[in-house]
Amino acid sequence: MHEMSITQSVVEICTQNAGGRRVTAVILEIGDLSGVVPDAIEFCFEACTRDTLLDGARLLIERVQALGRCRDCKAEFALSAYYDPCPACGGFGVDVFSGEELRVKELEVE
């Protein structure tokens, strides 16, 4: 399961950064285009944190909206999917600059 291995690597990152202290909360940023399903991460989190420094920690997920910038007219706009055309000029040359992230934003430790 995709989300299980993602959750395991999140737990590893948190463990490395916790400095041996117990983690009480994790704030995770998930971009709308990351392909990661937040509900599935929440589902896996409890199983992945058992008997680790994160045991019992709260998981807070922040969604990051997908944003693109048109290469032709430089307009910036919200994307609902990859390959959305530019709403200003209809161009398809769009650089995605937000919405692909999957990262641990913050840790709360004891």
Ligand SMILES: [Zn+2]
């Ligand atoms: Zn454009």
